[in-house]
Amino acid sequence: MTLEIPKSIDEVTDAWLGEVLDLELSGHRCERIGEGVGLMGDIFRVALEQADGSQTGPASVVVKLPSSHEENRAQGVALGMFDAEVKFYNELAPAVAAGMPGIHLAAIEDNGADFVIVMEDLSALDMVDQSTGMSVDQATAAVEVLAGVHASFWDDVDRPELEWIPTMTGPRIELVDGMMTEIFPVFAEHFGDALPEGGLALYEQFIGNYLKIMKVICARSPWTIAHQDYRIENLLFGPSGSGRVVVLDWQGLGRGVGAYDLAYVLGGSMPSELRRSHERALVAAYHSKLEAAGVQGYGLDAVWEDYAYAQLMGGLAVSIVTGGSMDLSNDRARQLIATMARRHVQAALDHDGPARLAEITG
Secondary structure, three states, X not given: OOOOOOOOHHHOOHHHHHHHHOOOXXXXXXXXXXXXXXXXXXXXXXXXXXXXXXXXXXXXXXXXEEOOOHHHHHHHHHOOHHHHHHHHHHHHHHHOOOOOOOEEEEEEOOOOOOEXXXXXXXXXXXXXXXXXXXXXXXXXXXXXXXXXXHHHOOOOOOOHHHOOOOEOOOHHHHHHHHHHHHHHHHHHXXXXXXXXXXXXXXXXXXXXXXXXXXXXXHOOOOOEEEOOOOOHHHEEEOOOOOXXXXXXXXXXXXXXXXXXXXXXXXXXXXXXXXXXXXXXXXXXXXXXXXXXXXXXXXXXXXXXXXXXXXXXXXXXXXXXXXXXXXXXXXXXXXXXXXXXXXXXXXXXXXXXXXXXXXXXXX
C-alpha cells in the first residue's frame, strides 16, 4: 500500500495505521479530544486492536489532522503553520533533550493544507484547562522545560538549515499586523466586555504597531527558536513534583527572543493574582535553567526586562487573531479566547504596557 495522507479521520483505516506503526490491526476506535482547544487542528485518540491479540505495539495513538473549520484551516495554510509543525518534529525535535512527544509519523502534502501527525498517546499525563490555569508547581515545571528548549538553540538560529523558520520580524508578522487592523472591530465587539479597565484602550494603542514592537523587542537580546503558542493547553504535565512537561502544537514556531514564550505562558496561563505573586520567582527559575544549560551573558535583570516588554507581544496578538478571524462556534472556544485576552492584557497593564508602547512607537 502506498502511504497517503488522510483527508479526514474517516480515511484513517486499519491498513493505514498498520503501515505507519508496522503492525497488523484488526480494528480501531476513534475519539475526538481537545474540542475547542486545538483551533488549528482536529485531534483524535485512536485505540488499536492487533490482529493477533498481542500488545507488542502501542495500545493507542493520537492522530492530528487539519481543522475541519475552513476559516481555521485557511489561516493555518496562509501562515505556514502546518508545514512548520511537520518540519519541526522531523528535523528539530530530536535535538531537544526534554519536553518532546514520541512521533510515529509527521507528513504533509505539497499544498501545505493536508497533513497528518501520529504521536504517542500521552493521556496518562494531565491536561489543565486554560480557564483554571496553572498552579505554581506546574508553572515552575513549564518554565524550566521552556528554558531547556530555548537553550538548545540559543544564539544559534542563523544557520542556513533553519531559514525556513519565520523570524519574529519578518513577513509573517507583517501579515498578522495588517490582519489585526482589519479584524480588531470584530474582536472588540465580541470580547471587549471581558477585558479589565484600561484593556480595550491598550489594545487600541497596540493595533497597527505589532511589527514595530517586535522589531524593537527582538533587538534587545539573543535569539532562539520560540514555540509562540506556549500555553497550558499545549502542555501535558506529569505527576506533581516530577517536573515532566510535554510540549505540543509546534505550528507557530519562529526565530526570535525567548521572552516571547515566557511572557506568553505566565501572562495567559495563570490566574492574574497568582502570576503577580509568583512571577519574579518563576522568571528566576527560567533564568537559572538557562544558565544550567550553558547559556551565558544573559543576566536575570535582562531576562526580567525582556519578560516585561514581551507582555506586548504574542498574548495581545493571538487574542485578536483568534477572537477576530477564526471560527469560534462553540462555547468552549469563546471562553478560551475571553480568558486569554483578559489575562494577557492585564499582564501588559501590570508591566506598564501603555508607557512601554508609547516608548516603542514614539
